[in-house]
Amino acid sequence: MSACKRSQEETATTATTTNFKFVSTDSVNTKDNSTASKRPRLMTISLNAIVNDELRMEVPLIPVTTGTITEKKKAGKLMQLLPPMPPSLSHLKRIRCNEQGELEIIIAEKKGEDEPCKCEFPGLESSSLKTSLVAGKPPITRDQFHHAGKFWPCNFHPDSSLEKLLTPYCGFNEEEISVIQRNVNQVLETEKQCCLIYDPHEDSKEVLVCTLGYDRDIHPLKHAVMVAVEEMGKLQLGENVNVKKMEEEEYRQMQILRSSVVLKSSSKRIRNEPRDYLCTGLDVYLSHEPCIMCSMALLHSRVKRIFFIHPSPQVGGLMSVTKLHCLPRVNHRFKVFQVSVSS
Numbered sequence: 001m002s003a004c005k006r007s008q009e010e011t012a013t014t015a016t017t018t019n020f021k022f023v024s025t026d027s028v029n030t031k032d033n034s035t036a037s038k039r040p041r042l043m044t045i046s047l048n049a050i051v052n053d054e055l056r057m058e059v060p061l062i063p064v065t066t067g068t069i070t071e072k073k074k075a076g077k078l079m080q081l082l083p084p085m086p087p088s089l090s091h092l093k094r095i096r097c098n099e100q101g102e103l104e105i106i107i108a109e110k111k112g113e114d115e116p117c118k119c120e121f122p123g124l125e126s127s128s129l130k131t132s133l134v135a136g137k138p139p140i141t142r143d144q145f146h147h148a149g150k151f152w153p154c155n156f157h158p159d160s161s162l163e164k165l166l167t168p169y170c171g172f173n174e175e176e177i178s179v180i181q182r183n184v185n186q187v188l189e190t191e192k193q194c195c196l197i198y199d200p201h202e203d204s205k206e207v208l209v210c211t212l213g214y215d216r217d218i219h220p221l222k223h224a225v226m227v228a229v230e231e232m233g234k235l236q237l238g239e240n241v242n243v244k245k246m247e248e249e250e251y252r253q254m255q256i257l258r259s260s261v262v263l264k265s266s267s268k269r270i271r272n273e274p275r276d277y278l279c280t281g282l283d284v285y286l287s288h289e290p291c292i293m294c295s296m297a298l299l300h301s302r303v304k305r306i307f308f309i310h311p312s313p314q315v316g317g318l319m320s321v322t323k324l325h326c327l328p329r330v331n332h333r334f335k336v337f338q339v340s341v342s343s
C-alpha cells in the first residue's frame with residue numbers, strides 16, 4: 001500500500017484539508033544539511049487551500065414575500081401577472097413545491113421587516129402570504145448551494161476547478177502530493193526562511209532555485225522570495241554580474257554573501273517562451289507566508305501556485321494580513337496552499 005493511501009486511512013480529514021504521511025530519504029539541494037538529509041523522516045502534511053473568505057461562508061439570507069398557489073393549473077397564468085423577479089434574485093427558482101406538496105411562489109423582495117404581506121392575484125391564496133427567507137446571493141460552491149436550498153431552491157452552475165480545490169485532496173493526485181511532500185521537506189531541511197522554485201512541467205520536474213533571505217542588518221529587503229525572483233532573472237539572462245567593473249575583493253565578498261543565500265540555482269537554461277514572465281507556470285514553496293512585498297513580487301512574476309508552511313500573522317500577504325490573490329483588481333491569480341506538517 002502506498003504511503004499516500006495508508007495515510008488516507010489513518011488520518012481523519014476535514015472538508016478542506018487532507019493529510020498524507022511521507023517517508024523521505026531524498027537528498028536535499030542545500031549545503032548545510034547533508035547529515036540531516038540522509039535520515040529517514042516520517043512526515044505528515046495537510047493542505048488547506050487559501051481562498052476568498054466568501055467561499056467558506058454560507059450565503060446571506062434575505063426576506064421575500066411568498067404565497068401558496070390555490071390551483072396548480074393557474075401557476076402559469078399567475079407567473080404572467082406577477083411583476084418579474086428583480087435581477088438581484090435571478091438565482092432563485094420562482095416556484096417551489098413545499099413538504100406538504102403545495103406550490104409556493106415568490107411574490108416580491110421585501111424591502112423592510114415590517115412591510116405587510118398583502119396582494120391580490122387570481123389563483124393566489126391571500127391568507128397564505130408570509131415572509132420567507134431565501135439566499136440573497138447566488139451560491140458559488142456546492143456547500144453554499146445545499147445550504148441555500150434548505151430555504152428556497154436556487155439555480156447553480158458549479159465551477160469544477162473550484163470544487164476540486166475545496167475537496168480534502170485540493171484536486172491533487174497522488175503523484176502531485178508526493179512532489180509537494182518532497183519539496184516541503186527540502187524547505188524544512190534549511191530550518192531558515194526559505195524559498196524554493198519548482199518547475200512542475202512534465203519535461204522538467206526540477207527545483208530551479210532555492211534561496212534564503214539575507215540577514216536584516218546586511219539587507220533588509222532581500223527576503224528569500226526577492227532573492228529567488230532575482231535569481232530567476234539571472235537564470236533567464238545568464239549570469240549578468242559584470243566582474244570587470246567590480247573590484248576583486250568586492251566581488252569575492254559579494255559571492256560569499258550570495259553563496260550563503262542561494263542554495264541552489266539550476267544550471268539548465270530556463271525554457272520560458274518569449275512572452276512568459278519570470279515564473280510563468282512555476283510553483284513556489286516557502287517556509288513562511290510571504291510579506292506583502294514578496295507576495296506582490298510573486299504576483300508580478302506570474303507564479304502558478306504557492307505552498308507555504310508557517311503563517312506570518314504580522315506581515316503575511318496571502319492569508320494573515322490580506323489575501324492578495326483574492327483581491328478583485330489584481331491582474332494575475334495564483335493558487336495558494338498552507339501546508340501543515342507534523343512528524
Ligand SMILES: [Zn+2]
Binds near residue numbers: 294
Ligand atoms: Zn518578504
